[in-house]
Amino acid sequence: MTIQEIKNRFAIIGGSASLDRAIEIAKQVAPTDLTVLITGESGTGKEVFPQIIHHLSARKHGQYIAVNCGAIPEGTIDSELFGHEKGSFTGAYEARKGYFEVANGGTIFLDEVAEMPLATQARLLRVLESGEFIKVGSSKVLKTDVRVVAATNVNIIQAIEKGKLREDLYYRLNTVPIIVPPLRDRKQDIFLLFRKFAADFSAKYRMPSIKLNTEAEQLLINYHWQGNVRQLKNITEQISVIEKQREINGEIIRGYLPQRSTSQLPMVINNTNHGGDFNERDLLYKVLFDMKKDLQDLKKIVVELIGNDNQEEQDFHPKNASLIKKLFHEVDSTEATIQLGFGDATKSHDSMEDQPEIIKTGFRSNVKKDNSADDVETEENLSLHEIEEDMIKKALIKHKGKRKNAAKELGISERTLYRKINEFDIK
Numbered sequence: 001m002t003i004q005e006i007k008n009r010f011a012i013i014g015g016s017a018s019l020d021r022a023i024e025i026a027k028q029v030a031p032t033d034l035t036v037l038i039t040g041e042s043g044t045g046k047e048v049f050p051q052i053i054h055h056l057s058a059r060k061h062g063q064y065i066a067v068n069c070g071a072i073p074e075g076t077i078d079s080e081l082f083g084h085e086k087g088s089f090t091g092a093y094e095a096r097k098g099y100f101e102v103a104n105g106g107t108i109f110l111d112e113v114a115e116m117p118l119a120t121q122a123r124l125l126r127v128l129e130s131g132e133f134i135k136v137g138s139s140k141v142l143k144t145d146v147r148v149v150a151a152t153n154v155n156i157i158q159a160i161e162k163g164k165l166r167e168d169l170y171y172r173l174n175t176v177p178i179i180v181p182p183l184r185d186r187k188q189d190i191f192l193l194f195r196k197f198a199a200d201f202s203a204k205y206r207m208p209s210i211k212l213n214t215e216a217e218q219l220l221i222n223y224h225w226q227g228n229v230r231q232l233k234n235i236t237e238q239i240s241v242i243e244k245q246r247e248i249n250g251e252i253i254r255g256y257l258p259q260r261s262t263s264q265l266p267m268v269i270n271n272t273n274h275g276g277d278f279n280e281r282d283l284l285y286k287v288l289f290d291m292k293k294d295l296q297d298l299k300k301i302v303v304e305l306i307g308n309d310n311q312e313e314q315d316f317h318p319k320n321a322s323l324i325k326k327l328f329h330e331v332d333s334t335e336a337t338i339q340l341g342f343g344d345a346t347k348s349h350d351s352m353e354d355q356p357e358i359i360k361t362g363f364r365s366n367v368k369k370d371n372s373a374d375d376v377e378t379e380e381n382l383s384l385h386e387i388e389e390d391m392i393k394k395a396l397i398k399h400k401g402k403r404k405n406a407a408k409e410l411g412i413s414e415r416t417l418y419r420k421i422n423e424f425d426i427k
C-alpha cells in the first residue's frame with residue numbers, strides 16, 4: 001500500500017513531509033511485532049496510527065482494542081487489562097477476562113499511557129517482556145500474544161523525572177517511536193484540512209460550504225493552533241454552523257481564533273508550562289484585567305467628583321477625605337484580589353478548583369463596600385457569569401461533551417463543572 005493509499009483508506013488529510021514520514025514508519029513497522037510509541041501534542045491525529053499499524057499487520061483479523069489509560073479508575077485498571085478471578089475483590093462475582101487475554105493474537109492500543117498507575121506499569125512491563133501476566137486475585141501465570149501500540153501527548157522526559165512513568169517501561173515501549181508533528185509545523189496542511197472539514201460540515205448541516213478570503217486564509221495559516229487539528233476542526237464546525245454568510249473574511253475568523261495573552265499578564269505566560277490549551281482562560285483574564293482597570297478609572301472619577309464638590313473649600317471635608325481614602329484602599333485591595341486569583345492559577349489544576357469563585361468573590365465584596373458603585377457591581381457580576389457560562393459551553397463543545405476533558409481544560413474539577421452546568425442550566 002502506498003502512503004497515498006493509506007491516507008485515502010484512513011481519511012488522513014495532508015501532504016507535509018513530516019506527516020508522510022510518520023505514516024511511512026507506521027507502514028514499515030506494521031508487519032513486525034515491535035512495540036510502537038506515538039507521541040505528539042494533543043489533537044495532532046495520533047489515534048489513527050495504531051489502526052494503520054493493526055490493519056497493515058498479520059494481526060488484522062485479530063482483535064483491536066483501544067484503551068484510554070487516563071479514563072479508567074486506578075482501582076479497576078489492573079482488572080480491566082489483565083482480568084480477575086471470582087471473589088478477588090468486593091463485587092467480583094464472576095471471573096473476568098482482561099483485554100490482554102481477549103486481544104490474544106491482536107493489537108492493544110494504550111492511549112494516554114503516561115497516566116497509567118505505577119503498579120499497572122509493572123504488570124505491563126512484564127507482559128511486554130515475556131507475554132506473561134497474572135489475573136487479579138490469581139497466582140496462575142498466563143500467556144498472551146499481543147502487539148502493543150502506546151500513545152501520549154505529555155512530555156515523556158518530564159513524566160519520567162516526576163516519577164509518573166517508569167523509565168524501563170518507556171524504553172520498552174519506545175522500541176519504534178512515531179512523532180506526529182504539531183499543525184503549526186505543517187502549515188501547508190492547514191488549508192487542505194480546513195477545506196475538507198468545511199466540505200464535511202456543509203454536507204452534515206446541509207448548507208453551502210464556507211469559503212475563506214485571502215486575509216482569512218493567511219490568518220489560519222499563521223495561527224499557532226495549540227489544539228492542533230482538533231481545534232481547526234472545531235473552529236471550522238463553529239463557523240459553518242454560526243455564520244450566516246458563507247464568504248468568511250479576516251474579521252470573522254479573528255473572532256474564532258483565541259489570541260495568546262499579551263505580556264501585561266505575567267501569570268498567563270507562566271501558564272504555558274501546563275502544556276494545555278489555555279486560550280479561553282487567557283481571554284477571561286484579559287476581560288478581568290480590563291474590568292479591573294475600568295473599576296479603577298471609575299473610582300478615580302468619583303474621587304475627582306468629590307474633589308469638584310469641594311472646590312470652594314481648600315481641604316476635603318473629613319467625611320469625603322475618609323471616603324477617598326477608602327476608595328484608594330479599595331483600588332489596592334481589588335488589585336490584590338485579582339493578583340491572588342492569577343497567582344493561584346499558576347498552581348496545579350487541583351489547587352485551582354474554585355478559582356473563578358475566588359475572583360468573583362473578590363470583585364463582589366470589594367465593590368459592595370463601595371456604595372456609589374451598585375450599578376457597576378451588577379454589571380460586573382453579570383458579565384462574569386456570562387463569560388463563565390460561555391467558556392463552559394465552549395469547552396464542552398470542544399471536548400464533544402466530555403466533562404472530564406472540559407474540566408481539565410477549564411482548570412476546574414469535574415465536581416465544580418457539574419455544579420456550574422446545573423447552575424447555568426447548560427444542556
Ligand SMILES: Nc1ncnc2c1ncn2[C@@H]1O[C@H](COP(=O)(O)OP(=O)(O)OP(=O)(O)O)[C@@H](O)[C@H]1O
Pocket residue numbers: 011012013014040041042043044045046047048152153193229230233
Ligand atoms: N491529518 C488528519 N486528517 C484528517 N483528520 C485529522 C487529521 N489529524 C487529526 N484529525 C482529526 O482531528 C481530531 C483529533 O485527532 P486525534 O483524536 O487523533 O488527536 P490525538 O492526537 O489523539 O489527541 P489527544 O492527545 O488529545 O488524544 C480527530 O477528529 C481526527 O479525526
Ligand SMILES: [Mg+2]
Pocket residue numbers: 046047111
Ligand atoms: Mg487521542
